[in-house]
Amino acid sequence: MKSNRRDFLKLAGGGSALALLVGSGWIPTRAWAADDVLHALAPGDSRKEFEAHTIDELVKALGGTQAQLSKDVDLTAPDIAENGAVVPVEVQSNLPNTKLIAIACEKNPNALTAACHIPDGTEPYVSLRMKLAQTAKVTALVQTDKGFFYAERLVKVTLGGCGG
Amino acid sequence: MPDPTKIRATANGDVVEVKMLMSHPESTGLTTDAAGKLKLATTPHYIKTVTVACNDRTVMTGDWGPAVSKNPFLTLRFKGGKPGDKITVTWNDSAGESRTDEATVG
Numbered sequence: 001m002k003s004n005r006r007d008f009l010k011l012a013g014g015g016s017a018l019a020l021l022v023g024s025g026w027i028p029t030r031a032w033a034a035d036d037v038l039h040a041l042a043p044g045d046s047r048k049e050f051e052a053h054t055i056d057e058l059v060k061a062l063g064g065t066q067a068q069l070s071k072d073v074d075l076t077a078p079d080i081a082e083n084g085a086v087v088p089v090e091v092q093s094n095l096p097n098t099k100l101i102a103i104a105c106e107k108n109p110n111a112l113t114a115a116c117h118i119p120d121g122t123e124p125y126v127s128l129r130m131k132l133a134q135t136a137k138v139t140a141l142v143q144t145d146k147g148f149f150y151a152e153r154l155v156k157v158t159l160g161g162c163g164g
Numbered sequence: 165m166p167d168p169t170k171i172r173a174t175a176n177g178d179v180v181e182v183k184m185l186m187s188h189p190e191s192t193g194l195t196t197d198a199a200g201k202l203k204l205a206t207t208p209h210y211i212k213t214v215t216v217a218c219n220d221r222t223v224m225t226g227d228w229g230p231a232v233s234k235n236p237f238l239t240l241r242f243k244g245g246k247p248g249d250k251i252t253v254t255w256n257d258s259a260g261e262s263r264t265d266e267a268t269v270g
């Protein structure tokens with residue numbers, strides 16, 4: 001009997017102490033989320049596609065379901081980038097009816113770098129310089145009337161390009 | 165006021181190649197601390213939208229984020245241009261600034 005009462009008090013006391021800690025903010029309920037989700041967007045920039053952290057999330061934010069690896073997307077990027085702040089990237093799509101060319105990297109704070117809308121009459125080609133935080137795969141995502149296609153390429157970065 | 169965008173547009177047959185060098189800090193606002201961890205130090209300042217037009221026809225619109233390099237250098241090609249056409253490049257950034265520059269296809 002006595003031991004039961006003791007156990008009950010311990011449990012009740014411990015439980016309420018934990019609830020108190022959570023309630024007063026001592027134990028942040030989303031500490032783990034805040035740590036790896038770094039919001040590097042300017043205040044007032046609420047564009048959903050830039051909040052994506054993976055290619056899958058990016059495709060969904062752009063209104064697709066999934067992307068397929070395609071040989072018809074040509075991605076040109078250096079194998080080794082000495083300076084991650086300036087990595088030249090060239091994307092050429094050989095798919096008909098290319099509407100959008102996006103350049104992304106999953107290991108950057110925001111996966112999407114740039115999305116270029118290609119109207120009829122413009123060649124499905126974009127060349128741009130991007131920043132890479134670290135050695136990572138660069139992804140070229142192309143949207144056509146048949147869905148999303150991508151190509152990727154590993155770029156080794158000797159000096160990261162994020163702190164600037 | 166930021167410096168003007170340098171634009172070079174050359175016609176090669178029916179295809180016009182436009183090269184643009186925009187003058188912009190493209191700051192992510194991020195720095196690395198002593199432990200090598202990224203953190204936000206200043207307000208990010210980057211180009212959000214870019215529009216390239218030939219005469220009155222839009223040939224490309226871009227939604228850009230902070231990972232575009234400083235002083236963005238963009239190249240694109242479009243069909244149906246000829247020497248003498250007017251190329252207009254407009255950008256709007258996250259701080260509310262914008263700039264429009266023009267060049268002629270050569």
